[in-house]
Amino acid sequence: MAEIRFAGYGGQGIIRSGIIVGKGASIYDHKFSTMNQAFGPEARGGACSSQVVLSDTKVLYPYVTVSDVLVAMSQEGYDMFEPELNDKGILLIDEDLVKTKPPRGKIKSFSIPSTRLAEELGNRVFANVVMLGFFTAATKLVSKEGMEKAVADSVPERFIKHNLKAFQKGYDYYKDKL
Amino acid sequence: MRYWEVPFGKEKPKTPIGEIHILKERCKGCGFCVEYCPKDVLEMSDEFNSKGYHPPKIVNGEACVNCGLCETICPEFSIWCTLKEEVALEN
Amino acid sequence: MNPIITAFVNGIKKSGLELSNIVVVSDIPFEPEVIKEAGVDFFHVTRGRAIAFGTGLKLGNPDLKVVAFIGDLMTLGGNHLVHSGRRNMEMLVICVNNFIYKEIAGTPAPSVSPGFSAFSTFERPFNAPHLANSCGAVYTARWTALHTNELENSIANALDKRGFSVIEVLSPGPNFYKEINQVDSELLDFYYKNSVTKNNEDTRNVEITPEEKIVTGEFTDKEKSPFIDTYNAQLGKILGDKFIPLGGQSGRD
């Protein structure tokens, strides 16, 4: 069982990321997952978060209490949700957008310039998919195949190629770095 | 002379020079100011603000004539100009 | 019986449509006997919602011919009227205008009892044909309840049209809480005598003012694709064979 939190701004694909992870786990990895979202009235720029609970059995309580993984794509999101991160959890951040506090407990922290990488790929909207590739490689909670299928399944057909490329870029970034 | 207090041509026409102020943190990088500045004073920068947008930067500051279009067209209230000085036009 | 209803029943007969296909939605209660005689289906709904209710009937079964009677002259239901006009929802709206003319003419009355008008005494009412025309109605007309023959023809014509049609009928008396068969015959006579028929007049010029005679006539008569046609065409274009068009029996169980 794992509890995952994505946090950032509206427009960064935070909720879509949650859906893709949930879908990868429950449809393609045949586990159980529940995805919840919280967003403000703004379409863009408001605080936004999504939470995924992964489990081998049916998820009853659908919320994150102590997160095992925190993916922060904004300073605000990091500040708000860092305290609820498990002492042994994993922290993933966009290094251009988040400045971290000194490490706490046995938290493993990884950073990636996901927005910048996405811009290199042509459009910043791929930032979340780059992050998802990074997430998949770093946490191994969901299989790479499952995630790729979920990504392909969640975006318009004409963008599948770009998204898979972005996913791979994030995945490779982790592998190359470590 | 009833029509002009000052003889015509004695006082040189003046042109205002403006100073642009940008609140980078408020900017959402829409690019309106850059596009519609009549004097091409502004350009988008490469730096990120904390929300991940690229705010504009001043590249041709001395060309600003304090027309205020950037101020009016900015949807974020994050840019405005003030009058720095007025200089006489060279012939 | 109320002359409007008589004209309506006769108008249907003139149009030659099948009675069972006609559904009347109204926010004024009709006498059951009238409906029985007319041989149509009748729904009496909450005030102002006749057009919206009719929209549902029409889209639920596009083969129906829907007629909406509005007793409150677009007060509560004004929004449904303008939007249905915009959509060009295929429907005939008979708008019973019950405002009290004398009061508009400037005689202040502290109380407007018993026939409370749909508007305050000092407010001018809508230029209903113009409003309907401007939001897209394909047919507009105005008659007084005493123009029985004209009204009958008008109703028959409007029932033949495909699209949103509005007929304003001036008839003092009925409003949402009074029975439609109560009519102030003296006022009705006054209306009739003070009216002048100008067919095809620009709807801008048919506002009812105290100074001028009431303009009656058929004002608008144009062709425009009705909602269901537009819907079928657009979705057919995009979806192709996958689309099951509305209308006929194809979409129904």
Added chain:
Amino acid sequence: MEPLKMIEKDIQPMDVHPMNDILRMDRLPHIWCPGCGIGTAVTAFAAGLDKANIDLKKTCIVSGIGCTGRVAGYIKLDSFHTTHGRGIAFATGIKVANPDLKVIVFSGDGDLISIGGNHFIHAARRNVNMLVICINNFIYAMTGGQVAPTTPLAAYATTSPFGCVEPPFNIPYLADSSGAVYVARWTALHVRRLTNSIAEALNKPGFSVIEVISPCAMYYSRINRLGDGLDMMKFYHDNSEIRHGEDTKNLDIGFQTKIIVGKFVDRERPTYMDSYNKWLSGTKKAEK
């Protein structure tokens, strides 16, 4: 849970924006997306208020729900953010109860014309003295891009996934035919003219309507693949034409067609309070 930190935004000391007195700077940044024209319209409005030379103390602004519905919250007047579509009704109450006030309704197309359509046409009919600024971005943006009564035919929206099947409203025509005394339309690009128009309308007795065509960069233009806010602005630049006094029935807007802007109607009609007072004095005489 840490108290406070999540709520208080750190407001940094800053230079003073020239509109500091008219805008609630403590609430910025606002909620609108990058490339949205509402902010531009608000700037024009603030400039117009300044220009109109009216008593700001006696001025209040009412908004409904939606993206544009948030405008009231950013303007430093007595400001009301009410329920969906009821801005005009709310404002009517204010104006009639205290005719000394200047009332402005600032809201969006869905709010004013769809759910509030009835109040719109009735307030125009009554000629209640107020200024209505209607931002038209062709879509419901706050709820995520649903079809609006202003969405052009065949344009896409989330609730018309196969193209819009309803012809849109021509807002100036609707306002005109219901009785508005001042009707104008500008795009978010025409900031100067919009400012002047707002200043003029604020001093006009009666029901005035100004429609502002504004880009919705996140929903309308994205669903219809029209680029970002800047591209929409460029489109306005190339495709809008100023025709003052044009007959309002010719002002339909199709999907990416020419937009006619200008001041179309400017006439005199007795306002609601005029008729009311006339009637009231008549009643008093009748009693004597």
Added chain:
Amino acid sequence: MKTNLKAVLTGTHTLSGNEACIEGAFAAGCLFLAAYPIMPAIETIERYLKRSAEVGATFIQMEDEISALAAVIGASWTGKKSMTATSGPGFSNMMEHLGLGVMLETPCVIIDVQRTGPSLGIPNRAGQADMMQARWGSHGDYEVITLAPGSPQEMFDFTIKAFNFSEKYRTPVIVISDEYIAHKKEKVVIPPADGIKITPRRYFKGQKDKYLPFKRDKDFVPRMVDIGDGFKFHVTGLTHDDKGYPIMLEECQEYNVHPILWKIRNHVDEIVEFQETGTVDAEIVIVYYGATSEAAIKAMKQAKDMGIKVGGLKLDVVWPFPDKKIAELAEKVKAFVVPEINYGQIVSEVERCSYGNANVIFVSHGEKGINNTDDIVSAIKLALKEKERKKGIIEYRSQAGSS
């Protein structure tokens, strides 16, 4: 605070309930009415129009009830006491704005003249089936104050009370009458203006820049200012902080909405009003309100004549409900008899508050308008016969209807 002398028709008059209601409103200082005409509340508008010129009050007939209440809330913020009058269907249309009134904490008064429902029902026949709607009709959590007058005189008195409550607690107050009282003409005594107690609006008197529209006093009621006084305040129907700025967080929802309930719940004892007759040694207590009062009082008399120990509890304020009083009585009496012109609304509240200590007998709808005295007497007899503690409401079904 003194009332406008012209507004108070001091003296003894014969007025219908609707007319008395408007007189009460004028006496309370009401200066604005926005409404849409509907049976059987029309006479309120007519009376208002007739008297508005001399009182100096404003009236507007809106296009529907939705806008009527919106206009009333708007007008209230200009500093004028405002009201609207309607009946069932119109009241249903107002439900969204009842919520807005609560959220903006706007003092205003809604007169609901109940008719037979549901939907259009019977427009010229009494009903009491909007009672629960008054409490629960809008979405979200809120508390309202609802008064149920039982005669034209009470219509007058309670309307004044309603305005006072609304100013005191900054909340919409509902006066829920019905067609029977609205049209019944009776003697109404209007006291001199200085004999009428008026609660003034709670204005903020501090520095302009320190004003927060939703900062609460100790009793959780915030202070108001008028539009145009230069305070430049912002209010919103969204969940907001003291400044009136929206904040979409759980904490703010608690901070904002909970006190809106508390300001009523904490003052229930001050708000709740009822009239007790002979409850000291009663075995059976009739709980009644509004139009049923007449029949209930008659039935009480008849039963007493038969030697039954019967008392009466008339609810003047229906919401908040007098939980404590009912619970207290339940421990003493055998049963409650609740006559209502509906199929069971307030009776379920009585059932709730009696905690199984007393049986609850419900007398539903009579056939000709209001409840029948005979039915109530028979129900009292039934209550006496019933020795067992029954769980749930026992319904006394009128026998007369089957003829």
Added chain:
Amino acid sequence: MKANPRDVNTGTYYMDGDVAAGYGALAAGCRFIGGYPITPSTEAAETFARIAPQAGAVFIQMEDELGSIASVMGASWSGVKTMTITSGPGYSLMMEAIGLGAMIEAPFVILNIQRGGPSTGVPTKTGQADMMQARWGSHGDYEVIAIAPDSPQELFDYTIKAFNLSEKYRCPVMIMADECVGHMSEKVVVPPAEEIEIEPRRFYNGPKEKYLPFKPDKDLVPKMVKAGDGYNLYITGLVHDEKGYPIKNQLEKGKRQKLPTRRLVDKIRLNADKIIELTEEGMDDAEVVVVSYGISYRVAIRGIEIARGKGIKVGNLRLITVWPFPDKKISELASKVKAFVVPEINYGQIVFEVERCSHGQANVVLVPHGGAGVHNPEDIAEAIEYAVNEKKKIRKVVEWKTRLEKFVFEGGYKLNK
């Protein structure tokens, strides 16, 4: 009757509750939705708009909620299954028309994805404060059925059930989901059409001239026909007799006649046992029973786990149908247990019904939450612990002081410096 394969998009999806409801509606045979966008329910409308045209169904976005619901009732009488989709404020606007629906006995479904209230409240976050409104929101006496699903899968399943119930009892059926469920994504299995049971409309089959639109069958529900089939219908929102004619005239003549509106409440009250659906667990030796519905049920599970960990015997009762309320069941439990704990995302609505039905035999503890979030399970656990230890009979609903309340009002929390 089985579902039409054309309507059922069989497969396994990962979707949110709103979308599942859209799929469910089509699978149930819904042919018309009139709606108006409102957060957080729009996704359901969008879904239906996307999938409907391929099945011959239509979505129309009306000008407002008043129009939506009126059109839905019209469509219902034209012979098709219909639904509307809304949230709190829109739901309030529909109140007048719900009365009309009850009166003209039009079967239709309302999907209400509840959000934080009152008024505009918190549009993007959850609430459960429309529960009493569902029952009491319109004027006059009527009864409705309301269902509270707790997951996207249930939103699919119970949307179908809602349609079935509405056809069976010819009354408005409300699906009272909340934002949490509406925006929660989970695996949803859409079964093949032949596994979906559909209640057909109760059409009248007799001779035309003998048809009475409001003549009830044995179960008090009348049979329907379609408008436009030549029955010369007279349907009114006024109180009417079996023919559908307004009853006003007969009353004026002074005849003492029973009002036919009685049947509108009786048809639900007398069939309540057939309608009510509950799940219970751990009741055998329970000392305290947690009564919950919708998302609160899933939150309560964690609270119950914590309490059970402390050795407390807790039963779990979930109301799937909230209205009609299970009076008997609560009353029966009240005589066996010490107390009820009711967590709901409001400041007390259904808890008063529990209090009413417990007839003073068990204490009732409310764990409130104002909305815009869900309970902290610790609160529920503590409330359970308190309830089991409370010896006194308390003659009122005990409002449990939650951590959130303490934090906001006692913890020095300030929104404005």
